[in-house]
Amino acid sequence: MNREKPPSQSHVLEIPVPGRKDGKRRLEFQSQEDMHNWEKAYRKSKWFIPYFFVGVGVNLILYNIGVDLSRNLGLGFLVGVGVPITTMFLGSELHYRVFYGKKT
Numbered sequence: 001m002n003r004e005k006p007p008s009q010s011h012v013l014e015i016p017v018p019g020r021k022d023g024k025r026r027l028e029f030q031s032q033e034d035m036h037n038w039e040k041a042y043r044k045s046k047w048f049i050p051y052f053f054v055g056v057g058v059n060l061i062l063y064n065i066g067v068d069l070s071r072n073l074g075l076g077f078l079v080g081v082g083v084p085i086t087t088m089f090l091g092s093e094l095h096y097r098v099f100y101g102k103k104t
Contacts, residue, residue, distance in 0.1 A: 010028050010029070011028065011029040011031065011032050011034070012028050012029075013026075013027045013028075013029065013035050013039060014026050014027075015027065040096065043096055044092045044093065044095075044096045047091065047092040047095050047096075048092055051087050051088045051089075051090075051092055051095075052085070052087065052088040053084075054084075054087050055083045055085065055087030055088060055091075056084050058084075058087060059080060059083050059084065062083075
């Protein structure tokens, strides 16, 4: 059973993919909102790793200036894991809103 929708109802997004012959990947969505949400998640996910490493760098700076939380297991864990994860999500969200939010 093939349920193809008329071209007027489908929403198409083409994503550049390096290494493919045509260089693009075509994705079809049922609604404009689904397409927008997927594109937002795709653009934000590119920045997760760099901002995670920024958070690790913040932890390293905190340690070098004398904030040594290794003696307190709970607080050390919260700061050691919380700072990189918070930096990752807040940094990627801010990056998306500054650079891609104006285009939509």
